[in-house]
Amino acid sequence: MDFRTLKTFHTIVNTGNYHKAAEELQYVQSTITMQIQKLEADLGVKLLERGRKNGIRLTDAGRLFYDKAAQLIKEYEGVKSALADWKHGDAGTVRLGVVEPAASYRLPLALTAFYRQYPKIDVSVQIGNTQALIGGLLKGELDLLLCTPPETGFGTIFEPLFAERVALLVPAGHRLASWKRPVRAADLRHERLLMTSAVCPYRNKLESALTDRGASPYHGIEITSTTALKHYVQAGYGVAVVPVVTVDPVPEGTVLKTVADLDADLVTGILKRADRTTLGAAGEKLMLALRRELGTVGEERLQSERSEAYRTV
Numbered sequence: 001m002d003f004r005t006l007k008t009f010h011t012i013v014n015t016g017n018y019h020k021a022a023e024e025l026q027y028v029q030s031t032i033t034m035q036i037q038k039l040e041a042d043l044g045v046k047l048l049e050r051g052r053k054n055g056i057r058l059t060d061a062g063r064l065f066y067d068k069a070a071q072l073i074k075e076y077e078g079v080k081s082a083l084a085d086w087k088h089g090d091a092g093t094v095r096l097g098v099v100e101p102a103a104s105y106r107l108p109l110a111l112t113a114f115y116r117q118y119p120k121i122d123v124s125v126q127i128g129n130t131q132a133l134i135g136g137l138l139k140g141e142l143d144l145l146l147c148t149p150p151e152t153g154f155g156t157i158f159e160p161l162f163a164e165r166v167a168l169l170v171p172a173g174h175r176l177a178s179w180k181r182p183v184r185a186a187d188l189r190h191e192r193l194l195m196t197s198a199v200c201p202y203r204n205k206l207e208s209a210l211t212d213r214g215a216s217p218y219h220g221i222e223i224t225s226t227t228a229l230k231h232y233v234q235a236g237y238g239v240a241v242v243p244v245v246t247v248d249p250v251p252e253g254t255v256l257k258t259v260a261d262l263d264a265d266l267v268t269g270i271l272k273r274a275d276r277t278t279l280g281a282a283g284e285k286l287m288l289a290l291r292r293e294l295g296t297v298g299e300e301r302l303q304s305e306r307s308e309a310y311r312t313v
Contacts, residue, residue: 003076006069008035009047013066017055092282093122097133097145100226101164102268102294105245107146110293114286121282129199137273143283145271146290148201160269161295166206168257169230169247170239182260185213192238197224206241206264213261230254268294 012021022029040047047062136142149158170176196203229240234251250256
């Protein structure tokens with residue numbers, strides 16, 4: 001028994017006779033007759049009986065089989081449609097790994113726009129640091145990453161999209177908050193500087209930049225969440241160099257300052273496996289959407305956000 005035979009049986013019942021079914025399916029009537037005979041032989045029951053004026057009548061077994069066949073045909077057509085959508089990239093699942101702060105502040109709007117265009121594509125999001133996410137990518141647990149550049153490019157291809165810009169956030173009553181001259185990295189010496197975790201590329205670049213500019217030694221306190229830094233500054237626990245996107249608008253009771261000689265902006269982009277020539281149609285469409293939402297257009301939006309945030313400096 002195959003799908004064509006099920007479809008033939010279903011069409012005969014719906015049209016009421018063999019002749020009309022043959023016309024609809026574009027078969028010769030003898031082919032339809034042979035299909036039904038084989039179907040009844042395989043099942044060991046009589047499904048159809050000849051009625052008046054070349055019509056047909058369902059047996060009790062035929063009525064039961066008709067209901068079940070209708071369900072099977074519906075499921076088959078659904079699977080066929082889903083596979084067609086998948087083939088053309090209109091359906092499927094993409095496993096995306098993302099670092100902070102992009103995961104909280106940039107990706108949601110990008111995915112919302114993507115979902116409006118491709119409502120049948122599901123994107124599962126895993127948030128972590130670049131090093132851990134790369135492990136998942138190389139193991140085949142993730143399809144694509146939105147992350148910082150890897151320490152080594154072995155086995156991967158990185159495509160930069162934007163630079164996550166940073167600035168100094170201080171409590172409103174802090175000595176640096178009211179400075180009229182530009183703040184410099186050396187001015188952070190001996191400050192309680194709130195830092196992200198030791199495995200965070202953002203922290204590594206920041207520490208290196210501060211050291212090169214004479215900001216060490218400093219009193220560093222580890223806060224593992226990039227997005228939580230602003231709340232600790234707001235509470236007066238210390239000062240922090242934060243991604244500008246995380247402090248728009250600037251939290252009440254804090255002041256955002258530029259650090260004139262500090263270049264700790266961190267590039268963020270798409271990372272994929274070098275041995276995968278294609279991500280599948282759904283994955284390729286997501287990658288194009290990320291480029292569109294977070295790349296050139298995203299950079300213009302980033303500049304706008306930065307200008308808005310610095311109005312309070």
